[in-house]
Structure formats: C-alpha cells, structure tokens
Amino acid sequence: MPAPCLLELEDIHVRGRGTPRLQAVSLRLRAGERVALLGPSGAGKSTLLAVANGLLVPDRGRVLWQGEPRARSARARRRQQARIGTLWQDLRLIEELSVQQNLNAGRLGQWGWPRAVLNLLLPLESEACARVLRRLDLDPALLDQPVAALSGGQRQRVALGRLLRQEPALLLADEPLASLDPRLAGELLALLLEEGDSPRALLLSLHRPDLLGGFDRVVGLRAGRVQFDRPLAALDPGLLAELYAGAAA
Numbered sequence: 001m002p003a004p005c006l007l008e009l010e011d012i013h014v015r016g017r018g019t020p021r022l023q024a025v026s027l028r029l030r031a032g033e034r035v036a037l038l039g040p041s042g043a044g045k046s047t048l049l050a051v052a053n054g055l056l057v058p059d060r061g062r063v064l065w066q067g068e069p070r071a072r073s074a075r076a077r078r079r080q081q082a083r084i085g086t087l088w089q090d091l092r093l094i095e096e097l098s099v100q101q102n103l104n105a106g107r108l109g110q111w112g113w114p115r116a117v118l119n120l121l122l123p124l125e126s127e128a129c130a131r132v133l134r135r136l137d138l139d140p141a142l143l144d145q146p147v148a149a150l151s152g153g154q155r156q157r158v159a160l161g162r163l164l165r166q167e168p169a170l171l172l173a174d175e176p177l178a179s180l181d182p183r184l185a186g187e188l189l190a191l192l193l194e195e196g197d198s199p200r201a202l203l204l205s206l207h208r209p210d211l212l213g214g215f216d217r218v219v220g221l222r223a224g225r226v227q228f229d230r231p232l233a234a235l236d237p238g239l240l241a242e243l244y245a246g247a248a249a
Contacts, residue, residue, distance in 0.1 A: 003030040005067065006170050006201050007052060007084075012061035014047055014224075021047040022058070023224045029170065029201045034193060036212055036232075037205040039221035040244055045205040048221065049172050052203065053086050082109030085168030087192070089175045091159040093147045099158055100143040103129045106165030132161040136191065153184050160191055173204040177211070185211070209240050 007029040014022040022044050029035060037045050050056035051063060054070060063070055065080050085106070093102050100123055107125075108116045118124065123143070130140035136157040147155060156176070163171060173192060177185040192202060193214045204215075212218060218235050220227040220243045228239050 003032050005030050006065065008062075008064040008067075009048075009051065010062040010064070012048075012051055012058045012063070014044075014051065014056065015059050016224075020224050022051070025061075025221075025224070025226055027219065027226070027229070029203060031169065031201055033217065034202040034215045035204070035217045035219060036215040037203060037219050037221060038207075038209060038240070038243060039205075039227075041207075042223075043221040044224040045221055046174050047224075049086070049174050049203070049205060052170075053084050053172050054081055079109070082166065083169045085163040085166045085171050087159055087163060087171065087173040087176050089178055091155055093155060093159055093162075095148040096146060098123075098143065099133075099145055099147060099150070100124075100126065100129045102147055102158055103132060103143075103161050103165050106162040106167075109166065129161075129165070132164050135164065136161050152180075153187075156180065156184065156188050157191075160188065168200060170201045170203070173202070175205050175207065178207060189214075 005028055007027075009025060009027045012022050012025040013020060025044075025048060027048070037048065039045050047056065051058050054063075065083075070080065094105070097120075101119055104119045104124055108119075111119075115124070126143065129143055133140045133142060138154060138157055138161075142150070142154070147158060150158065171192070176192070177189060180188065189211060192204060206212075212232060212235070215232050217229065217231055219229045220239060222243055227243055228235075230239070
C-alpha cells in the first residue's frame, strides 16, 4: 500500500512581472518520500516552496494538506504549518538569541504565545535541546552561546536542529547547500536525508545534479513549469541537459 499523501499542489499558477512565476504546476508528496527539485536560476523553485509552506497563496489552483484544503482559521492554519518545516538558504536564525532559544523556536507552533514569551526569559527543555545538538554532532555546551558567536557550519546545524525540534511531517529546503564547501554540503545533505525516529517527507531544491543520490524522485522545473517528474532510477541524463540548456544553473 502506498504511503499516505501529505501535500498536493494542483494546477498552481503564480503571476509574475511579464512572465508567470509558476504555470500549471501539479505535484504530490507522500509521507517519507525524498524529492529533489532541480532547475536553473529563476525557474520558480523558491516560489514553489513558498506555495508549499503556505507563505504564498497562488493566484489559481489548489493546495491540499493530507487531502484537505488549507485551513481558514488562524489557529487551524498554525496547526497545519507546525507540520511543515522549512530550511531557508539564509537560515533565518535570530543572531542575538542563544542556541537553545533558537532551537526552541521550532516548538512555537505547538506551544502558543505564553510559552513562546517564556522562551525569551528562561532556558526551556534543556535536555531535549541537548539531545538535538548531540544528534547533530555539536557540543551541548553551545546551548547558552549566542548564535552570532557560531561558525557557519555550526549555524547550519543549529538551523537544522530547530527543524528537528519542530518534528515536521514535511521538510522543505531552499538551496541550503548553495553557499557551503563540499564537505559541509555533504554533511548537511546526509542529515537532511536521515529518516530519524519517524519518516518525514523532504522536498529540497538544488542546483547540483551530482548530489541526487539518496533521493527517491527528481522534479525538474524550468520557466515556472514542471519539465519532468521521475523516480531517480528512471532519470535520463538527456533530461538534465535539456533542463539546463541555454540557462545558467
């Protein structure tokens, strides 16, 4: 029996200046599925991820979460959003706050505002945060350190740790490897592809086809349209050449 469907994008259109950012995009993600999103710069990968995590409402089309339309009430939307985690290329950590406070930011969707405010004043759930750091091969002694004092590699891991604290059913990642050296890129990708305690779906946008090993499916996006959607084993090198033909990768 196939895994249940988590996210469905149906005939998604997003307007742009001159040309659409997304055109008739349909995509389905199942629980535990690891999908790579490829395409040249300007293909619409970041726009697609913004639609997937609810930050951008499409001009046309439907977004379904576990078979249901996006919730209308603010509380129900927060519950849905808590099941979707996003790792941005710029990480979006709060530099002035401690590592522990940043890790706990992943729990805000479940905690609500009173506990969120308390997180700014007191160290909450220290042992849970320490476990996350150990899993990421970071010293728990970093919990009290401000994010501003960390190295680039440590920041990448803290951003991923924030997602592990969130425990999302679907993890979205927008070019998280673009600015990393090969060693750090490989380490972060391995952590993203880990199944962990419970399987989670992964949709990760990439510029580098050489990093596709470990993914189940590959989706090629160009000029806002899906060029192909295939299992990794069925991916033809000619499709990749056509995807990037005449465009800067």
